[in-house]
Amino acid sequence: MKMVPLILFGLTVVGQWAVPLAQIRAHEQILARGALIRLKCSAPDPYDPLRGRYLAVRPEQGMAPVLEGQEIRKGGQGYAVLETGNDGLARVLALSSFLPASGDFIRVKAGWRGDRNEQAILWPFDRFYINEKLAPEADEWFRENVRGEQAIVAEVRVLEGRAVLADLTCGGRSFREILKERVR
Amino acid sequence: MxxxxxxxxxxxxxxxxxxxxxxxxxxxxxxxxxxxxxxxxxHPGAAQIVLGWLGALLVGLGLIAVIGYNWDHFSRSVRLLFAFIPLLCTQAASFRVIRGSAAVWVCESAALLQALATGACIAIVSQIYNLGGEWTGFLFWWMLLSLPLVWLMRSNAVAVFYLLAIATWSCGRTEAGLAFHDSPMMYPVLLLGVVPWWPGWPLKPRLSVPLRWVMTVSAFCGFFSAAAFVCRDAGRFSATDFGSAFWLTTLTGAVLVLFPLNESGIGESISRKPQVVLGTLWLFGYGLAATFDSLGKGIAKCVERSVSLPWSWGLLAVLAVFVFLGVKKRRWAVLAVASIGLLPLVAFPFGQLVPWIFTLHIGAIGLTLVLLDFCGRRGAPRFGALLLSVLIILRMADSHFSLLAKGVGFIVVGVAFLAFNLLMSRRRHVVRSV
The missing domain is CATH 1.10.12 (Lyase 2-enoyl-coa Hydratase; Chain  A, domain 2)
Structure with a gap:
């Protein structure tokens, strides 16, 4: 039997395992050791033909000022420097093109440039997957609560600039659980 | 039996x-x-292979549906198991196939299932961890991890998937500002990924006709998106100026039409050469559009702007090599067709005259295709006649003649076309009987 096809097949198998395993390792590390950051957001319900239903997580703060004397080109990488307020919600103080020495920060991409040295933030998390039954219910919930006090909060774990969306909550409860109750 | x-x-x-x-x-x-x-x-028939594909697809989809139904009840580790178990099973099946001498349809099914399981595994992991990112990123890793199955298991199904996936990926990455390695400029490199499975090297069996079509369509889409990207990135792509990308795609069409073939390849019927069919259709579509006054003048401006792009130099260099090889093999008909791609380069200094230069050139090509056949060379007389007729109809349509004159003109062209068709049939009949 020829060895070359077997070696190639072995490498293929290793690659096919390595890619998802690398993703898992990186994200498990962040979930286990990362700091918890809470961001106010909205979450409408689009559809991905390849990966199914999800809530498009859009943090309320879409723009932030770039630090004085720095510049980030559109599509380039930057760091969103975070500050947590008295209400427990985080907000972006500024965008920096250099790795901050301390504090909480998330590695983001910069979007279009606005007025007053502000630039759009392209967040590294933008989807929260839920099942087919719950997704339309989320839209319904948003329609009913659009003018209400209740807000959706994205709970994000942050470690060395990398962020993983852990959960969406509303009034301290998991948003997924709220939707499940509504479906029932 | x-x-x-x-x-x-x-x-x-x-x-x-x-x-x-x-x-x-x-x-x-x-x-x-x-x-x-x-x-x-x-050697199983197409039906057997298709049934194998269908079976593999149905099993995969069924499993996904069954697991998806109970998804919410599973913990994260159980969900991850569901991502990896199908991958492991399909890899084991492929290993058995590679070690033994399985039938073609078994090879195809195993390879397709493994490719699907790879995509499913990445998708499930990214779903479990709510990974963001664009669908093109997901598709990129999926197609790259499936590519070796094309060579190892000689799978047509995975090859079709790979060729369509690289074209789709390229079309999805045309926004300006992307790095070279993350843009459609990578398409030619990705296309080279199927080289170990190419018919000419290392002298493996020839590609089937459907696969040739898929490859040609993929090449067209991929190179078009690369052209769109380079124009956008150079700030030349706007609502009024996507003609630059169209001209670069026309050069690609000329490259495809002139793609070097060996003697037996040249002798094959046109239906087995999709690169010639699609390339010719594109080139004539472009050429006929350029015969209209406003479009022709617009094309001249676009060419002037895009000729400074390195991408167009690259295409022109490849085209020069292919033209040389075409002349060497005396492929006059395809050389005549490919000349439409180069015509804007020659014509743009004349600005206002571009539509007329195109009209004359396409008319000359039509005549060449007819005359080549009469001179005993490989031509396309009916296609040449069709080209001349279309050209006359277009000029009649945008002329200021009365409706009656236009009607009479159409009738005359129609009758001439029918008479030529009849003449060609009789001529062929005479040649055969001799």
């Missing part, structure tokens, strides 16, 4: 009894057709 073989084997004893053939001849025929039958049994 094939019905023809069966019939022949049934007839042999009778022919032997009647003395039509000798005993030795009957034995030889029996041995020969039994060997042929054995060979054809090991």
């Amino acid at each position: 094939d019905t023809n073989h069966r019939w022949l084997l049934e007839q042999l004893p009778e022919w032997e009894r009647e003395g039509l053939i000798s005993r030795e001849a009957a034995c030889t025929l029996r041995d020969r057709h039994q060997a042929l039958q054995a060979a054809s049994d090991s």
Whole structure:
């Protein structure tokens, strides 16, 4: 039997395992050791033909000022420097093109440039997957609560600039659980 | 067993009894057709392969639906198991196939299932961890991890998936500002990924006709998106100026039409050469559009702007090599067709005259295609006549003649076209009978 096809097949198998395993390792590390950051957001319900239903997580703060004397080109990488307020919600103080020495920060991409040295933030998390039954219910919930006090909060774990969306909550409860109750 | 073989084997004893053939001849025929039958049994028909694909697809989709139904009840680790178990199973199946000598349809099914399981695994992991990112990123890793299956298992199904995926990925990455390695400029490199499976090197069996079509369509889409990207990135792509990308795609069409072929490839019928069919259609579409006044002048401006792009230099360099090889092989008909791609380069300094230069050039090509056949060379007389007719109809349509004159003109062209068709049929009949 020829060895070359077997070696190639072995490498293929290793690659096919390595890619998802690398993703898992990186994200498990962040979930286990990362700091918890809470961001106010909205979450409408689009559809991905390849990966199914999800809530498009859009943090309320879409723009932030770039630090004085720095510049980030559109599509380039930057760091969103975070500050947590008295209400427990985080907000972006500024965008920096250099790795901050301390504090909480998330590695983001910069979007279009606005007025007053502000630039759009392209967040590294933008989807929260839920099942087919719950997704339309989320839209319904948003329609009913659009003018209400209740807000959706994205709970994000942050470690060395990398962020993983852990959960969406509303009034301290998991948003997924709220939707499940509504479906029932 | 094939019905023809069966019939022949049934007839042999009778022919032997009647003395039509000798005993030795009957034995030889029996041995020969039994060997042929054995060979054809090991090469399954298209239906068998398609059924294999369908089976693999249905099993995959069914599993996804069953697991998806109970998804919310599973913990994260159980969900991850569901991502990896199908991958492991399909890898084990492929390993068995590679070690043994499985039938073609088994190879195809195993390879397709493994490719699907790889995509499903990445998708499930990214779903479990709510990974963001664009669908193109997901598709990129999926197609790259599936590519080796094309070479290892010689799978047509995975090759089709890969070719369509690289074209789709390229079309999804045309926004300006992307790095080279993350843009459609990578398409040619990705296309080279199928090289180990290419018919000419390392001299493996020829590609099937459907696969050639898929490859050509993929190449067109991929190179078009690369052209769109380079124009956008250079700030030349706007609502009023996507003509630059169209011209670069026309150069790609010329490259495809002139793609070097060996003698047997040149001798094949046109339906087996999709690169020539699609390239010709694109080139003539572009050329005929350029014969209109406003479009022709617009094209001249676009070419002027895009000729400074390195991408167009690259295409022109490849085209120059292919033109040289085409001249060497005396492929005059395709050289005439490919010249449409280069015409804007020659014509743009003349600005206002571009539509007329195109009209004359396409008219000349039509005549060339007709005359080549009459001179005993490889031409396309009916296509040439069709081209001339279309050209006359277009000029009549945008002329200021009265409706009556236009109507008479259309009738004359129609009658001439029918008469030429009849003449060609008779000529072919005479040539055959001689």
